[in-house]
Amino acid sequence: MELFFKMPSKEAREAMCDASLELGNRFMGNEYKKNAEDAIKKVTGHEHARVMGSGNAAIMAAMSTMKGPVMIPDQGGWSGFRKIAEFYGLELTYLSTKMGVIHLETLEEQVKLKSPESLFITSFAGYMAEQPVKGIYDICEDNGVILVEDASGSVGDPLKNLACGDHSHVMVASTGSPKIVNVGNGGFISTNEPGIFNNAGFILKTLQSSPVTCAGLVEEIKKTPGNLVKTIAACEFLKKEIEYVLHPEKRGINIAIPHDEPKSIARLLRNNLKVMGGGMITVCPRYDRINQPAVCLEVKNLDIECLKKENLRKIVEIVKNTI
Ligand SMILES: Cc1ncc(COP(=O)(O)O)c(C=O)c1O
Structure with missing residues (x-):
């Protein structure tokens, strides 16, 4: 079995090559951007x-308009939320979750108690479990909280449960490597407000991307729904097995996969599950995934x-024989 780390598609790379030849052409630069x-x-x-x-640049842009407090999940979020809130000197408040997944009753209670200005979440808690984004949005909307959904893992969800503009006030995403919109760098921010x-x-201008990234994004985004569906289906199969x-x-x-010795198991898994061009194992506890000892198989990579x-x-065979 040969496993390969995700690369931007051939079409995206070709579009980026073409765009690089136009660097300095202001008209073409604006076209790529548009x-x-x-x-x-x-x-x-x-x-x-x-x-x-980048994705963090999009988060910086979103937070630049805020005075705080910023609410984030207690685990399964993105560490950039915390770092960027600290950078701006914004007060942070944590929302308790069930292994990263937000419970709507808890959210309602905590929002009323702590009156945050915004809630930053990732569409998938720790990339591993989808958040009930529509329910979260309804509670935020009713309580005057700005919901910012980091859709780095979910752009193009055909079910429209995730990364759907109808139920996020602001969407941010990384299009860096390896992501669902896999341009190799860059990110985006979108909103109806x-x-x-x-x-x-x-800040939007200061942290903007290059026309080369824009050209790649146009091609990569076409492949996103298909890539997402296949990645979710692979995870469903692995979870069952x-x-x-x-x-x-x-x-x-x-x-x-929870495990008492995540470091040593991760070492064995890295040896047995070699990925050309990158890796697919993360060790927990880690804020971006789960606050308990575990190893993650990053199928998304x-x-x-x-x-x-x-x-x-x-x-499955390798994992069962290793753990
Ligand atoms: C969920 C999530 N959001 C944001 C980022 C930051 O993206 P970037 O590296 O493009 O700044 C990452 C990076 O891995 C991420 O996983």
Whole structure:
């Protein structure tokens, strides 16, 4: 079995090569930017979009308009939320979750108690379990809280449960490597609220992406729904076969396996599950995944072509023999 780390598609790389030959051409630069913004608006359903230099740049832009407090999940979020809130000197408040997944009753109670200005979440808790984003949005909307959904793992969800502009005030995403929109760098921010873009005008320009990234994004975003569906289906198969995983019933793009000796198990798994060009094992506890000892199989890092049944069966065999 050969496993490959995800690369931007050939079409995206070719488009980026072509765009690099146009660097300095202001007209073409604006065209690439406009086409990328249109593609983001189409996939998110939001009316306003900007391509940014990275996912964290998009989060910086979103937080630049806020005074705080910023609420984030106690685990399964993105560490950049915390770092960027600290950078701006914004008060942080934590929301307790069930292994990263937000409970709507808890959210309602905590929002009333702590009155945050915003809630930052990732569409999938720790990439492993989908958040009830529509329910979260309704509670935020009713309580005047700005919901910012980091959709780095979920852009193009055909079920429209995740990364859907109808139920996020602001969407941010990384399009770096390895992500669902896998351009290799960059990110985006989108919203229906024009005020946010007006207030963040300077930072949006300062942290903008290059026309080369914009050209790649237009091509990569076309492949996103298909890639996401296949990655979720592979995880569903692995979750069923491996059995002792966290969040077995929830959609996700990685697999978390609790273990008392995660470091040594991760070392063995890295030896037995070699990935050309990168890796697919993370060790927990880790805020971005889960606050308990575990290893994660980052299925999202793999090239879609590797996610064939025969490979998945082999992965199951290796995991069962290692753990
Ligand atoms: C969920 C999530 N959000 C944001 C980021 C930051 O993205 P970038 O590296 O493009 O700044 C990452 C990076 O891994 C991420 O996993």
